[in-house]
Amino acid sequence: MMTRTSQPRASLHTLGCRLNQAETSMLGERLRRDGYRLVEFGQPTDLLVLNTCSVTEDAERTSRYVIRKTLKHSPHAFIAVTGCYAQTGPDGLKKQAGIDLIVGNQYKLDLPSYLPPSDRLQKRTTPEVHRTKAIARDDFELDLYAQPDSTRAPLKIQDGCSTMCSFCIIPFARGQERSRVLADLLREAEQLAAQSYREIMLTGVNIGQYRQDGADLCAVIRRLEQIAGLERIRMSSIEPTTVTDELLDLMASSPKLCPYLHIPLQSGDDGILAAMNRSYSAGEYRDLIERALRKVPNLGLGTDIMVGFPGEDDEAFDRTLQVATDLPFAYFHVFPYSPRPGTAAVKLARPVDPALVKRRTAILMARSQAKRLAFHDRHIGRTVPVLFESGLQEGYCAGTTGNFLKVAVPSTTDMTNQVHQVTITAASERRAIGHITPHASRTATLPVLSS
Ligand code: SF4
Incomplete structure (x- = not known):
């Protein structure tokens, strides 16, 4: 067996959401403690840890590309794959040449324990797989804290989702919703403040559903506000049905909670929203945004919009465009619908012609750019x-x-x-x-x- 005498190199790469980014930082910290030297992704390495996404087909394609690319410059690199694609598509991954270890989401943060000793990283003929079919529904504590590489430190407070939107693979990839133990997340926030991080971003799959130790999201924010040195608390994306008046009032009065909301709209058409299993109407979404704007001066507002969901005809798209245009968003993220195996939406009739999806995506993206410019312009002179x-x-x-x-x-x-x-x-x-x-x-x- 080949042994290595110099310090082994590890490279990490993340696809997908902020939560994945936060978890990759934790894995990097653990590898550093285990004796690895972290090198930038794209540099020659002895180990690649790839934290994947499976929200779209495109994200899965990118995972496969990243592995091929790494093996080109580092043909002996040990390839460990984790994240949502490892959880939902292990059979496909097993067929791809060059992968040595596949770790599902249940064990993601334990991935380093499944690696061979760092001086004995050897490529395998078939990957070892550690994955459970379902993800246990437990509250969780994290024994790993990362050293974030940006001034904005992500703080994971929640994982999983039980909402079951018909297009979304996340409930399968990350399991049912569960919340992090309150004392544990407060401890991490205190450590971040002590290390001079001034802004933290609360991350999770559905952070508005935080419930743990008698605390909800507002209670978590109030506790975080008391930490000396933390100046800004920012929320990542939050589902419209979980934005309460209490949260908006807190945002309006808090010296630390940022006046920023990213609230996914997905569609402005009630028929499409119902088919997506989103439990609000376009009118209710508008009311929420108008209420938020009334309560929180200078609110920065972003959203996600899905294009080409089955059955989205011209009228439905126009209604979405209308809502997106009417409300003072600073930007929107536009996602073409991508059928995900196992989700309810794959069985729906009336798929939208891909060329039309492309055109609608372009229209919305152009509208988003105009919104962004208007948002920037509004600040001139302030x-x-x-x-x-x-x-x-x-x-x-x-x-x-x-x-x-x-x-x-x-x-x-x-x-x-x-x-x-x-x-x-x-x-x-x-x-x-x-x-x-x-x-x-x-x-x-x-x-x-x-x-
Ligand atoms: S709320 Fe819907 S879109 Fe968001 S993670 Fe849960 S199932 Fe997916």
């Missing part, structure tokens, strides 16, 4: 607090406001992890441009985050 996060690039430092406006400021110094008041002077579709307002400035002397 002075806003910006948390800088990107280092110095091409003479600019970039960061975000609480309502998720991306702002760049010409600079000769790296202001990463500092907050400054910035007056916005110009805007493009990509970002707003501004200058630091000297007297309103609040600089920070916190250490620059290490990755």
Whole structure:
């Protein structure tokens, strides 16, 4: 058996959602502790950990491509695949050459325990598979905390979903909804604050369903607000049916909870929403957004829209376009419908012609770009607090406001992890441009985050 004397290299790659990104960071931290040297994805490596997505066929295709690409520059690399594709499509993955280990979502964060010793990573003729058919419905504690590589640290509070939207594979890939033990997530948040992370993003599959130890999402936010040093608490995507008035009031009054909501619309047509098994109407969605805008000044608003769901005729699409146009979104993410094996929607009649799906996607994306520009334009002349996060690039430092406006400021110094008041002077579709307002400035002397 070949043994290695130098420090083994590990490369990690994530496809899909923010939750996957958070989990990949945790796996990276564990591998680092186990003696691996982390190298950037795309560099020669001894181990690739691929955290996959199965929300679309495209994501699965990308997983296969990433493996082939890695084996080209690192033909002896041990390939470990985990995540939603490993959970829902292990048989397909087993047929792909070059994979050595497949770990389903139940065991994802234990993946390093299933690796051979780091000095004995050997390619296998057939992959070893660790996967359960169903995912246990337990509340969970995490014994791994990651060192996030951005100023915005993801904090996982929840996993799984029990909603069963007819197009969605997530309930199969990640199991029923379950929440993280409250004391455990508060401990991680305190550690992040102690390490100078100023913003955390609450992540999960359906974070509005957080219920644990007598606490719901609002209670979690109130507890997090008390942590000294944490300045911003941001929510990732949240389902419309879980956005309560209590949450909106909290957002309106909280000095820390960011005025930002990403609330998936999916469709503006009631027939399509019903076929998707979404439990709200387009009118109820509009009412919610209007209520949120009334309560929370300067709200940054994003959404997801699905195009080409079976039965989406011209009238249904027009209704979606109308809702998307009428409401003051800052942007929307547009997803062409992709039939996922095992979901209820695959049995639905009246598929939409792919060429039409492409045209509708393009229309919505163009509308989203116009919305983004309008959102950026609305800020011209205003002075806003910006948390800088990107280092110095091409003479600019970039960061975000609480309502998720991306702002760049010409600079000769790296202001990463500092907050400054910035007056916005110009805007493009990509970002707003501004200058630091000297007297309103609040600089920070916190250490620059290490990755
Ligand atoms: S709410 Fe619907 S779309 Fe979102 S994860 Fe659950 S089943 Fe999927």
